[in-house]
Amino acid sequence: MPKHRAPPDRTKRPLGAARLDELALAYVARFATSRAKLTRYLSRKIRESEWTDEVDAVAACEAVADRMERLQFLDDRQYAVMRAGAMTRRGLGVRRVKAQLYVDGIAAADSGEAIETAEASAEASAVGFARRRRFGPFARRPADDPKLRERQIAAFLRAGHSMTLARRILAITPGDEAALAALDDDAGLD
Template sequence: MRQSTASRQRRGTRSLDAKGLEALALRYVGRYATSRAKLRDYLLRKIGEADWAGEAAPDPDALVARIAELGYVDDRAFAEQRAAALGRRGYGARRIGMAFRAAGIEAEDGEEALASAREGALDAALALARRRRVGPYAAEPLDRPARERAIAMLVRGGHDPGLARRIAMSEPGEIPET
């Protein structure tokens, strides 16, 4: 949320220099799991919110590169963690890929995690079906409109339409095989 001019004047205008920007970046990566692109966006936002008091122009790209070089930000590890978390929640490879694009993960950093998500597609789809109580986890057989909604829900979750149909068409208690 951007501060209004009046609130800035009341509190006094914040000034930011290279040392302060680095402190903000380190505090951010210490608190949140992040990617290089998300850290860069954060730094650009902070630069825009404050008055720059440094001698040279701010260079958030160089700061992000230095922090990544030190190992505080690792896009590949971030992608693996995000893919594992989303897979446990029941999301498929397509939805995980969308999350990677939103976080600014490069294709080469996320390809291993996506391959792993594709291998665990059935388990992830079943996890989502369990959470939503559809297909094999439904209390009673679903009628046609409910099955169609279940298929749509699984497809929106990033799963292949064929797999979504197979799970949604399953009878309660009948878990589909690979």
């Protein structure tokens, strides 16, 4: 006979400034995050709970974020560099990196270095994307179908790469070792 679980308790649990600090500490210990993402997380926890402290909930949330920055658990500039590097290594382009940093709440002053790095490695990132997806010179056979080529270009654009870079990579036919070597040299790949 199956065991029946008790329904979850849907009442709002009490939450104070001390518990909010514990939640923030657990969050930054588990995830690399930005100040804005931490603040959103804490705000959600406040909405889901019953605030019991005399201090204003929003002020407590900002105070916890300030404390995490003072303790150097949060660094938006370092987070932006780490996030942009991970995205470019996955083959995503500059536009996607900029969009993600904006969503993560990184200010333009903190994201400048990360975006410059992503722009410098844009070509290598696009080549890596084509290699993983087996597009252009990495395909098993040439893409003669115009609809397939358009879908591949669309995939490049969704990944945040420029149209000219996508067309340049897709113009190389599979097996063209000289063009592939030139592309690798331009991208700075070995």
